[in-house]
Amino acid sequence: MACLAEYTLEAFYNQVASGVLDKAEKSLQETNKQAIGALKSRIQELDKATNRLNWQFIALYSSTFVAVMMVFILAIFLYVPSKDEIDERRADMAVLKKYPLQIRENDDETLVRIMRKNCYSFEPSNVKEKTYDWCQIDPKKY
Numbered sequence: 001m002a003c004l005a006e007y008t009l010e011a012f013y014n015q016v017a018s019g020v021l022d023k024a025e026k027s028l029q030e031t032n033k034q035a036i037g038a039l040k041s042r043i044q045e046l047d048k049a050t051n052r053l054n055w056q057f058i059a060l061y062s063s064t065f066v067a068v069m070m071v072f073i074l075a076i077f078l079y080v081p082s083k084d085e086i087d088e089r090r091a092d093m094a095v096l097k098k099y100p101l102q103i104r105e106n107d108d109e110t111l112v113r114i115m116r117k118n119c120y121s122f123e124p125s126n127v128k129e130k131t132y133d134w135c136q137i138d139p140k141k142y
Contacts, residue, residue, distance in 0.1 A: 101113070101137060119132040120132060121134065
């Protein structure tokens, strides 16, 4: 009889233990499902925020790059003379190198010695007040 009571008591404990374990397992599974659902929504929010942030950085850096390139190109067009102007300056220098010119710099201005009596105007004859601003250079040695 003791053996039967012991067996019944053991069966009862096993049944109670398995019921408690089943309930605990079901409770843990339900809690895990809720936690996974909450984490999925948070992960989706983080992905959206990261994507938005990446686009903001891409837009910021690309617009900065475009602005810097535009300033660089504008500086080239404003400060670098054209090829025609460079060729014209070289031709002027070739003509001037034939003569031993007297050139001085005074107050950030470049001065050239000229012959004041030999100045000409290339304005038409019907202009009343002509400007005689084309003068012959004075090719004397220093």
